[in-house]
Amino acid sequence: MVNQSSSSAWQRWLTQTVLPHVILFGYTCVALFPIFLVIINSMKERKAIFKAPYLPPLPDTFSLEGYATVIERANFPLYFTNSIVVTVVSLVLILFTGSMAAYALSEYKFPGNTLLGLYMALGIMIPIRLGTVSIMSIVVSMGLMNTLTALILVYTAMGLPLCIFVLQEFMRQVPRDLKDAARVDGASEYRIYWLILPLVSPALATVAVFTMIPIWNDLWFPLILASGESVKTVTLGAQIFLGQFVTDWNAVLASLSLAMIPILILYIIFSRQLIRGLTSGAVK
């Protein structure tokens, strides 16, 4: 009897404590192993990459020749600058114009309010890519072909629907009394918007995260609208470089690592806020 209950407790411990860790740890390995493998091998000499791919770089196999090729042959600092400019400027434009529109839609009653809200939300589900044929001719006619401005404008349009939709929800929850009190004090509508903005900053962070990743990682629009050397983003730059250097394993591994490491560092630093942002939208 005692034996049986202890064996069932043992079994419970196995299935409810050990098994989840086995599965989670196993999948974590599946998720991280390829990334890890590329990074360690990027710092090894060619022979060691093939002979002992699983070993970390050791004193006698350590080599940065791949990085040297990448630095010599591709302008990664420029690509990074371009990506940062495009992502940051788009993000600022999205958050600024999006929060203004969301404020107006949630705060004022005016004819067509609901319809306008729906109109702005359409773009959440319909991918902007489908309009590429016309986007390209608009960009050409504005003389913006091969400029970062073209990318910024397109990404801003792409990010706005979700931003407005999410922020509207959050702005509705800001207590009315607060705004009315400000109005009594004679604050202008613009001033009130500016006062409300910090109150929805968690939502702004969520939107920023959701919007930033697709912009940084996009290949489509840089490929079509801005493929010139001076305006290449990291994603496009890496894609083209990798295509040209397929056979140079050191260079390929080094460029993959160079494209990943900054993102991984940022991710490690901000992962807590980021994941809180990702889950808060749904939980509230």
Next chain:
Amino acid sequence: MEKEITKTSRKPFPTHIIVFIAPAFIIYTVFMVFPLIDSLRLSFFAPDGQGGAVFVGLGNYITLMTDELWSDRFWNALWNNFVFFFINMIVQNPVGLLLAALLSARKLRFRNSYRTMLFTPTMLSVVIIGFIWQLILSPLWGIAKGMMTFIGMEQFFMPWLGLESSALIVLALISVWQFIGIPMMLFYAALLGIPEEMVEAAHVDGANPWQVFWSIKFPLILPSVGIVSILTYVGNFNAFDLIYAVQGGLAGPNYSTDIMGTLFYRTFFGFQLQLGNPTMGATVAGMMFMIILGGVLLYLYGWQRNIQTYEV
């Protein structure tokens, strides 16, 4: 106070509303809504050979679906895209749900570390992920082969990405590997939202964790199941980057990994010997638009209206 409010709402011309909305409205309209509509309009035209365009009605769509030059590629891409979506749907979402269920268990140690690590691939660019897997699966480097040898299945190793029969499946699995973080997080957030007392009550009644999950938690997160499904659908029918990065614009071998996104790119922009054709490109985009819109409408009217949502 009352007076103040009525005064505001009676203002004859609310300039501030226009100032607030105009910037977003203009950018969104010019770079998103107008191009979508204009692109659909373009799909009803064909070049007349003198630099102009003539209205051809549904001509382009009929060409795309029936003309020998186009129809093979079109039906092939459409079919491949459904296969791609199907694999994503049946692998990514159940595994994502399993991981989320384990992560949301009470008293789980290292929860935050697991969450962070499992989400890492989702942060990275599809192009980078595509190349990494290309290297790992490459017979030259032999990582995949080495792994299979290790578990004694060496004879089953093949250069999967180079074979017509397996390339699409492998690409779909790479896509699953990368994007599993999204369903995982959405399910995880929904599971966290379930009140503790409900689960506690079921435990007291003697239900085991398996029963608690399927009869209490799962019905409560059904709305998330719908959201995840429609996100997967829209994302997959709009996919392009992965195939382009791994297999190039021709979506080889022999078009076996061609999906709507790559077909759209080649048709509109041209690739190698093929010349770009804006109106046919717009037609392919029009098809994608209808497929995606169809899915979204089915979701809004078929799923969202009919599932029971429990207020918790």
